[in-house]
Amino acid sequence: MLSALPPHVEALVCVLCGCATVDPMGWSCAACGPESRMEVVYRTPPVDVLARFAARPFDQFRYRELLPLPADAILPPVQVGGSPVSAAPRLADWLGVRACVVKDDGRNPSASTKDRPSAVAVVLATAAGAERVVCASTGNAASSLACLAASMHLPATIFVPKRAPAPKLAQLRIFGARVLRVDADYDTTWALSQRIASRRPWFNRNCAVNPYLVEGKKTVSLELADQLRERMPEWVAVSVGDGCTYAGVVKGLEEAHRVGLIPHVPRVLGVQAEGAQPLVHALDGDGQLRVEPAETLADSIAVGHPRNFVKALHAARRNGGRFVPVADAEILEGMRQLARRAGVFAEPAAAATVAGVRAAVARGIVARGEAVAVLVTGNGLKDTATALTAVDGPEDVPADEAAIEAILG
Numbered sequence: 001m002l003s004a005l006p007p008h009v010e011a012l013v014c015v016l017c018g019c020a021t022v023d024p025m026g027w028s029c030a031a032c033g034p035e036s037r038m039e040v041v042y043r044t045p046p047v048d049v050l051a052r053f054a055a056r057p058f059d060q061f062r063y064r065e066l067l068p069l070p071a072d073a074i075l076p077p078v079q080v081g082g083s084p085v086s087a088a089p090r091l092a093d094w095l096g097v098r099a100c101v102v103k104d105d106g107r108n109p110s111a112s113t114k115d116r117p118s119a120v121a122v123v124l125a126t127a128a129g130a131e132r133v134v135c136a137s138t139g140n141a142a143s144s145l146a147c148l149a150a151s152m153h154l155p156a157t158i159f160v161p162k163r164a165p166a167p168k169l170a171q172l173r174i175f176g177a178r179v180l181r182v183d184a185d186y187d188t189t190w191a192l193s194q195r196i197a198s199r200r201p202w203f204n205r206n207c208a209v210n211p212y213l214v215e216g217k218k219t220v221s222l223e224l225a226d227q228l229r230e231r232m233p234e235w236v237a238v239s240v241g242d243g244c245t246y247a248g249v250v251k252g253l254e255e256a257h258r259v260g261l262i263p264h265v266p267r268v269l270g271v272q273a274e275g276a277q278p279l280v281h282a283l284d285g286d287g288q289l290r291v292e293p294a295e296t297l298a299d300s301i302a303v304g305h306p307r308n309f310v311k312a313l314h315a316a317r318r319n320g321g322r323f324v325p326v327a328d329a330e331i332l333e334g335m336r337q338l339a340r341r342a343g344v345f346a347e348p349a350a351a352a353t354v355a356g357v358r359a360a361v362a363r364g365i366v367a368r369g370e371a372v373a374v375l376v377t378g379n380g381l382k383d384t385a386t387a388l389t390a391v392d393g394p395e396d397v398p399a400d401e402a403a404i405e406a407i408l409g
Contacts, residue, residue, distance in 0.1 A: 001025050001203070002128045006070050008045075012038040012211055015314050027209055037311045038211040039251075040068050049259050053226070058082045060116050060219035062226075066255055067219075068212045073123050076151045080119040081219055083107045085227045085373075088342035092371075095354070096361040099233065099371035102342050103224050106350065106379030109151075110171060113220055113245065113377040114144035117207055120216035122148045125203035132157055135205035136193035138186050138241075138299045139168030140378050145205050146177035157202070159193040161186045165299060165383045185294065187305040207244035208307030217248030218255070224373055225256035232262045233371035237360075239352045240270040240279055240323065241301035243312025245377065250315035266373070268321040269366065270312070271356025273298050277325040278306055283316055284323070297328045297386050300349035300378060322365050330355040332390040335380065345380035345387075353377075 002024035005011070011020040014029035015037045029036035045065045046052070056062040060081030061069075083105045092100035105113035118141065125133045135145050136159040149156035156177040160169070161184055172179045182189040190206065197204050207213040225232060236253065240246045250268050257265045272280050273296035282289055294304035306312065316323065326334075331348050334355035339345050346354075353374050360366040380387050397404050 001130065002124065006068060008043050008065060009068050010041045010043050013041050015039055015311050027211055035310065037208070037308060039311070040211050040215055042066060045259055050261070058223075060119065060216065060223070063219060063222050066215075066222065067120065068215050069120070069123055070127050074126055074152070076119050076122060076148055078109045078148070078151045080108055080115045080148070081223060083220075083223070085224065086342065088374075090341040091337065091354070094337050094341055095357050095372070096368050097357070097366060097372050098369050100374060101228070101233070102338070102344055102374045102376060103220065104344050104376045105220055106344070106346065106376055108144075110140075110144040110147035111379035111382060112140040112144055113217070113375070114140040115148060116219050117141070117213035117216035117244075118144040118148040118205060120212055121145065121203065121205040121210070122152045122154055124212055125154060126152055128203060130201065130203035131155070132200070132202045133205050134193065134197045134202045135159070136186070136190040138302060139164045139382065140300050141205070141207070142177070143168050143171035143175070146172045146175035149177065150175040159189050161189040163299060163302070165385065167382055167384060186303060187291075187294070190307060206307070208242050214244055214248045214251065214308070214311065217245050218252030220375060221249045221252030222256050222261070224375075225253060225261040228373070229261065230263055232264065232266055233373050234266055235269055235357075235366055235370060235372040236266045236375065237269040237271060237353045237357050237372055238375040239298070239301050239349045239356070239377060240272050240312065241276075241303040241306065241349070243279060243306045243308035246270045247308060247311040247315040249375065250319045250321065265319065268316070268319050269356060269360055269372075270316065270321060270323040271352045272323060272325050273301055273331065273352060274325045274327045276302050276304050277323070278304060279309065279312055280323040280325050282309070282313055287313065298331055298348035298352050299383065300347065301352060322360065324356050324360050324363070324365065326352055326355040326359050330359065334358070335387060335390050338376070339380070344376055346376045347378040347380050347382040348386050350377045
């Protein structure tokens with residue numbers, strides 16, 4: 001596996017106790033146990049780091065000084081990152097905020113933000129000489145890994161729970177991954193994949209245990225900062241399942257501020273489904289994780305046991321962020337409003353972010369005079385069955401001009 005940290009990476013540091021290691025495979029803290037999570041800590045970037053960023057193409061590998069990649073890393077041939085940001089004034093009106101921008105990460109190769117950590121995974125797996133990459137996922141991480149692994153001619157094995165949507169399974173198969181559909185929920189599937197992968201010379205793409213993967217996720221907020229600069233809003237909103245993306249977004253914003261891309265660090269609003277809200281309960285309660293059943297139509301955030309709970313909770317406290325829950329009916333309404341007011345078709349988990357901002361405004365968490373950036377983490381074509389429940393069907397008409405004119409009135 002990986003033999004050494006890149007020179008610009010100082011150490012892996014335990015989120016709980018601060019102990020550091022330079023072992024590139026030291027993915028958990030010996031003192032804090034297997035539930036601990038490690039953070040990648042970088043050496044001080046060079047003074048000309050912004051000029052270096054600007055000289056590179058606008059994709060996620062633009063930020064090489066803030067990514068845990070070796071200097072001679074072989075990058076995927078497909079573009080990952082560089083997703084657009086657009087102003088959405090009509091959506092802002094519906095949300096009740098001063099202004100809103102939408103970053104559509106559904107434009108990535110497999111149509112989700114999960115391509116960012118998967119790109120880092122296949123680069124590091126290739127550098128390590130791993131014979132295969134592996135992950136467990138409700139769909140998006142799986143399809144992204146299958147896509148990026150195929151682009152690097154790297155075999156992939158994917159564990160998915162029984163409820164994984166058909167369009168996401170289609171992506172897995174078309175990219176050539178080996179797909180093991182487990183007759184269980186996501187939490188059971190994830191634990192099973194961990195035990196099996198630990199006994200094989202495979203590179204583990206599961207973000208919750210692999211500290212390098214959150215580094216890929218943070219590039220969505222590094223890009224957002226690069227795109228908005230001094231126009232950075234007061235809030236950035238993102239949906240939350242395992243907690244990996246939330247932790248990455250916070251870290252990306254902090255690093256963007258540290259190197260001078262943005263004048264302040266926005267607060268981050270994490271949105272969970274009402275039927276799967278352990279991080280909401282932890283942050284608003286005593287800070288303890290209580291595993292819950294997960295029941296929501298938003299499969300990508302149907303997580304009752306968030307595997308990156310520690311890192312997400314620490315990020316929220318450090319950032320002054322919040323978590324809010326939304327009902328499935330609110331998620332469906334968010335899908336409709338995001339599409340009709342901003343022209344972005346989002347899968348349920350991604351649209352939950354919009355519903356969460358509206359709920360946060362209603363609760364006084366986000367002020368009406370504040371601006372917000374909404375991160376759309378997956379395209380709506382990922383789950384068309386759910387999208388169809390949010391809208392009316394077509395009007396069936398005869399192939400008769402006069403009859404159609406009469407119907408149109």
